[in-house]
Amino acid sequence: MAEPARSPSKEMRSHRSPHEILESADFKALVRKRWSVSTTLLVLLFGSYYGFILLVGTNKALVSTKIGEVTTLAIPLGVGVIVFAWILTALYVGWANKTYDPEVERLKAQIKN
Amino acid sequence: MHLTALSQLLLSQAAPAAPAAAPLAKAETTLGHPTFAAIGFFFLIVAVTLVITYFAAKKTRTSSEFYAAGRSVSALQNGFALAGDYMSAASFLGISGMVALKGYDGMIYATGWLVGWPALMFLIAEPLRNIGKFTFADVVASRLRQKPVRIASAVGGILTVLFYTIAQMVGSGALIQLMFGLKYEVAEMIVGAVMLAYVLFGGMLATTWVQIVKAVLLLIGVSFLTVLVLAKFGFNPGNLYSAVVNGAPNGLKYGQAALEPGGLVSNPIEAVSLGLALMFGLLGLPHILMRFYTVPDAKAARKSVLYATGLVGYFYLIIPIVGFGAAALIPGGRGFIASIDKGGNMASPLLAEQLAGAGFLGFIAAVAFATILAVVAGLTLAGASAYSHDIYVSVIKKGRASEDEQVRVAKIATVVFGVFAVGLGILFKGQNVAFMVGLAFAIAASANFPALLLSVVWKRFTTNGAVASIIVGALVSVVMILLSPTVWGEVFHHLGPDGKPVGIIPFKNPAIFSMAAAFLVGWVVSLLAPEESAQRAFETEKIRTYLGVGAE
Numbered sequence: 001m002a003e004p005a006r007s008p009s010k011e012m013r014s015h016r017s018p019h020e021i022l023e024s025a026d027f028k029a030l031v032r033k034r035w036s037v038s039t040t041l042l043v044l045l046f047g048s049y050y051g052f053i054l055l056v057g058t059n060k061a062l063v064s065t066k067i068g069e070v071t072t073l074a075i076p077l078g079v080g081v082i083v084f085a086w087i088l089t090a091l092y093v094g095w096a097n098k099t100y101d102p103e104v105e106r107l108k109a110q111i112k113n
Numbered sequence: 114m115h116l117t118a119l120s121q122l123l124l125s126q127a128a129p130a131a132p133a134a135a136p137l138a139k140a141e142t143t144l145g146h147p148t149f150a151a152i153g154f155f156f157l158i159v160a161v162t163l164v165i166t167y168f169a170a171k172k173t174r175t176s177s178e179f180y181a182a183g184r185s186v187s188a189l190q191n192g193f194a195l196a197g198d199y200m201s202a203a204s205f206l207g208i209s210g211m212v213a214l215k216g217y218d219g220m221i222y223a224t225g226w227l228v229g230w231p232a233l234m235f236l237i238a239e240p241l242r243n244i245g246k247f248t249f250a251d252v253v254a255s256r257l258r259q260k261p262v263r264i265a266s267a268v269g270g271i272l273t274v275l276f277y278t279i280a281q282m283v284g285s286g287a288l289i290q291l292m293f294g295l296k297y298e299v300a301e302m303i304v305g306a307v308m309l310a311y312v313l314f315g316g317m318l319a320t321t322w323v324q325i326v327k328a329v330l331l332l333i334g335v336s337f338l339t340v341l342v343l344a345k346f347g348f349n350p351g352n353l354y355s356a357v358v359n360g361a362p363n364g365l366k367y368g369q370a371a372l373e374p375g376g377l378v379s380n381p382i383e384a385v386s387l388g389l390a391l392m393f394g395l396l397g398l399p400h401i402l403m404r405f406y407t408v409p410d411a412k413a414a415r416k417s418v419l420y421a422t423g424l425v426g427y428f429y430l431i432i433p434i435v436g437f438g439a440a441a442l443i444p445g446g447r448g449f450i451a452s453i454d455k456g457g458n459m460a461s462p463l464l465a466e467q468l469a470g471a472g473f474l475g476f477i478a479a480v481a482f483a484t485i486l487a488v489v490a491g492l493t494l495a496g497a498s499a500y501s502h503d504i505y506v507s508v509i510k511k512g513r514a515s516e517d518e519q520v521r522v523a524k525i526a527t528v529v530f531g532v533f534a535v536g537l538g539i540l541f542k543g544q545n546v547a548f549m550v551g552l553a554f555a556i557a558a559s560a561n562f563p564a565l566l567l568s569v570v571w572k573r574f575t576t577n578g579a580v581a582s583i584i585v586g587a588l589v590s591v592v593m594i595l596l597s598p599t600v601w602g603e604v605f606h607h608l609g610p611d612g613k614p615v616g617i618i619p620f621k622n623p624a625i626f627s628m629a630a631a632f633l634v635g636w637v638v639s640l641l642a643p644e645e646s647a648q649r650a651f652e653t654e655k656i657r658t659y660l661g662v663g664a665e
Contacts, residue, residue: 018653018656018662019653021656021660022652022653022655022656027655027659030659031655031659034659035570038234038235038236039235041231041235042231042232042235042236045228045231045232045235049224049225049228049388049392050385050388052224053221053225053378053381053384053385053388054381054384054385056221056374056378056384057374057378057379057380057381057384058381060373060374063373063374064369064372064373064374066369068351068354069351069354069355070351070354070355070357070358070359070369070372071351071354071372072217072369072372072373074217074220074372074373074374075217075220075354075372078217078220078221078223078224079430081224081227081228082223082224082227082426082429082430083426083430085227085228085230085231085422085426086227086231086422086423086426088231089230089231089234089418089419089422090419092231092234092235092415093234093415093416093418093419096412096415097412101412104659104660104661107660108660108661108662111662
């Protein structure tokens, strides 16, 4: 095996085997981070959509409250679910572009050929 | 010109005009009488898409080109194509019709059709792109024993695609009959022949561009319709709602109930179960998942979901305006719309005619036709690949098949699937097949999705666990739907003492039970007999799953 590890500090090492990458703390942290971000967003999505469905299903009086001349609360709630879902998607892409991708590139660059 | 000859031939077989004289009817419509505009737009769309197919055919030689457009599709293009694949005629005509006839309930339904997209992004879009090659079964089977998992996944995939296709074909035959006055069987054969031309010669590249063309036309058509509606109400949706409630330009008023939730979510378990099927069904639709292999990498896959979510979200935001507009502006309102089609499917086309004349109706009718063609083309490609890539190449030939052989088998499978689609469409003529869309989503959410997710995230998932989960998910959804009030009651005519259709099981939407069963069985069976090779592969595969190293 070429280039044995000379320094215990991972920052000093520019090349690692795929196995070393898999075992490294920074790779594991990246995978954990990816799933914690997506689970958080998923929980928000679940909360908004199923919350909306259950609210409409269980409290018709509340969602039928008029907020305009005739417009009911149910209308902005429905629109809100759709807009919020898109915002969550955009947040994920923003995070992935800004944080995830650079880290992926950094780790990939370290892999020995 | 032979195109004209063909159109005359078709017209001579035209069925009698669809609209029956309804007591409330105050409007006249050219619906069902093929106009010059409708025929013209239809042939224009078919001509443009066939030209695309001609050019795509030159770039479709290898299996990667046939199934995945050579991974050359950009994120924006794939975003439009995903939206095109997803926005079916059922969602365009069906949801606007539901809002027109039932008011707010249609809007609740519309939200459910969108919320799967973010979930698709968070859970599987990137790993799917990194691990797989052409189909979602590539991902499920990647670290498990190929043969059993491939067969089970392909069966789940084919069942999903088949039910979805039958629903599309039957709906499209009826729709085309209604809009163009064409004979049902002729309509089926046209859809079959044109979409086969796309898929057979142009593969995924032609199919992608057909989806893009269709998505753009559909969004333009619906946007224009929305603007025309809003123009009548000072560009203020509040005025539209007031008119619907208190008195609309067509002289009708529907009362405050039009803006309040009605019967759709009266039972919370049903409502959540329907929501689960709509949300996670998307994550198990083979023709949608397949699209992720057309982009170069996981980053492009991610971006394409954002574009698709934006386009689909916009579509579902404006569709209710069209629906309310139809109820308020079409003379005769709900009564007239329902007299032409009980489900309200003709609300949008009628509104188009009312607001901008027969020319615009022709455009909308042609767009609806293009929508059906595109969706059926995507489904056919997915159905064919489940057989040719997952069963033939991976199981029968154990992955050892030349490029030529792979493409040849894919094309044969395409023709077989296309013939089946037309045949089943004709066989089920006049049947109540609306439940089949629900069935397709239930199987997708319960058979395909749990196995796909578990194989991506759970180290201890095993071959037996995957196969058991897929079988249980599919069986529970099929059996529960067969015994539900929708099929047991409505389709097989079992009525309760109050005259309403009843099922052996009181639930219409099985997903909450069938998904839970699939996850539970996948989990228990995997724990009963650990598969060490799969666990080791899970670790080494992570470098491909998360970094994209070695991805195709």
